[in-house]
Amino acid sequence: MINDVHRLDAEVRLRPVAAADAASLADALTRSRTYMQPWEPVRPDAFYTEQGQQERLAGMLADRAAGRAMPWVITDAEDRAIGSFTLSNIVYGAFCSAVLGYWVDVAYAGRGLATAAVQQICTVARDGLRLHRVEAGTVLDNAASQRVLAKCGFEEFGTAPRFLHINGGWRDHRLFQRILHDGPPAR
Numbered sequence: 037m038i039n040d041v042h043r044l045d046a047e048v049r050l051r052p053v054a055a056a057d058a059a060s061l062a063d064a065l066t067r068s069r070t071y072m073q074p075w076e077p078v079r080p081d082a083f084y085t086e087q088g089q090q091e092r093l094a095g096m097l098a099d100r101a102a103g104r105a106m107p108w109v110i111t112d113a114e115d116r117a118i119g120s121f122t123l124s125n126i127v128y129g130a131f132c133s134a135v136l137g138y139w140v141d142v143a144y145a146g147r148g149l150a151t152a153a154v155q156q157i158c159t160v161a162r163d164g165l166r167l168h169r170v171e172a173g174t175v176l177d178n179a180a181s182q183r184v185l186a187k188c189g190f191e192e193f194g195t196a197p198r199f200l201h202i203n204g205g206w207r208d209h210r211l212f213q214r215i216l217h218d219g220p221p222a223r
Contacts, residue, residue: 044152048113053120058093099124108120110149121137122137123136134161137172157170168217172212
């Protein structure tokens with residue numbers, strides 16, 4: 037289940053990220069850079085290159101191997117990355133929780149792909165990773181992402197003042213969570 041490929045629509049799939057996705061991630065991020073600017077940290081130009089994505093993916097894959105993260109991509113019909121979804125800060129024991137972050141290529145925004153991917157990731161988090169809870173945060177005015185989370189059963193549980201350095205400044209965030217199950221911790 038964790039390493040499966042999941043169909044989101046007729047052409048788009050959700051699958052675990054691979055090192056070979058660096059070039060298509062760089063392309064999608066470059067296309068979407070201006071669109072995502074209000075919700076992203078300021079990043080150096082190198083981040084938007086294949087080399088920059090290779091370096092980022094190396095860290096993500098190391099975190100996956102250590103059980104600290106589970107990164108996915110959504111891909112088009114040609115298996116090019118058009119978005120990224122990551123469960124990070126995976127913690128077991130009494131907490132049994134993770135943080136969800138995601139983005140979708142500007143050319144594919146508004147098609148329900150983020151909603152479909154978040155639903156699938158929550159299923160994997162519950163049934164495959166046996167997590168109790170998934171948390172996500174958005175800047176206050178990211179209404180589109182807030183709608184995705186609401187459609188996927190997340191509930192707002194607070195506001196974090198000056199939570200992350202986004203678009204050149206410390207931004208307040210709305211915090212959301214989805215409780216996946218109330219059984220005992222898996223580990």
